[in-house]
Amino acid sequence: MAVTKRRTRRSKEEARALILEAAETLLRKGGPAAVTMRAVAGNLGITDAAVSHHFGTRQELLEALLHQGGRRLKDELNAALKEWRETKPSIQSLVDVIADVYADGAYSELALQLHLSGWRDRGSGLLNSVVDELHAMRTKAFAAGGRKRPSIQETRFAVGMMHQTLALDPLFGEDFRRSAGISSADKPSIKQRKEMWGAMLRAILEG
Incomplete structure (x- = not known):
């Protein structure tokens, strides 16, 4: 049977x-x-x-997939922030986390494709916890130096700009670097790029 x-x-x-x-x-x-x-x-x-x-539809599946990537990014960032609080906060470690999430370009390409198709993600505040942590550090440093309290908008802009750079680098980074005279033969390694991005963000936030 x-x-x-x-x-x-x-x-x-x-x-x-x-x-x-x-x-x-x-x-x-x-x-x-x-x-x-x-x-x-x-x-x-x-x-x-x-x-x-x-x-x-397939479009709805792709949108759900992008949202899942966003949730994962937020989870990883929150884990990094938790580690920050337990050790010593580092701007560089945050840059490393975000760069690693986008490293293979998969979610960057998906987000770009959906954007070009007309879809818009109306959510906001994915990196609010990052902004809060960095702004607290920045405010403390400015106060210690006898400087005027920094603007939260400046902090938000700096974090958003860095997020944009790291998310799109796998897709367009090499092309834009070539426009500045960096050939494929002497392109910086991912480690070097992370260090330069970290230095840029520190310069903006500490300036």
Whole structure:
């Protein structure tokens, strides 16, 4: 007598998490173009309709994937800030964390593609905790030097500018560096780039 294998029933949250995990694997291997409903379904051994049931369209799946990347970035940044509080805060360590998240360019390319398609993320404040921590350091340093209290807007702008630079560097960094005369042969290593970005942010915040 044949035994019928019972299908594992998963909760909605578990199913969505598995789909996003498969989509992220495809994203990191082949960029946004590789993330299709059929490819995700094939990786999980389910139907395209099952993926559509949880995410609707491919566009909605890509948007959910980008939001997941944002949450991961925030988690990593919060972990770095926690370590800061337990040791000695460092601007350089924050630059390292953000640069590492965007290093392979996958989420940078996804965010750019969605932006060009007309999608806009209306959320804000992803790096608010970073701004608060850096501004507290900056305020303390200015007070110790007998200087006027620094502007929170300046701190926000500096952090936003650095986030923009680090997020887009995997896509356009080499092209922009070539415009300044840096050839492929003498391009700085990722370690050197991190150090220069850290130095720039320190100069802006401490200036």
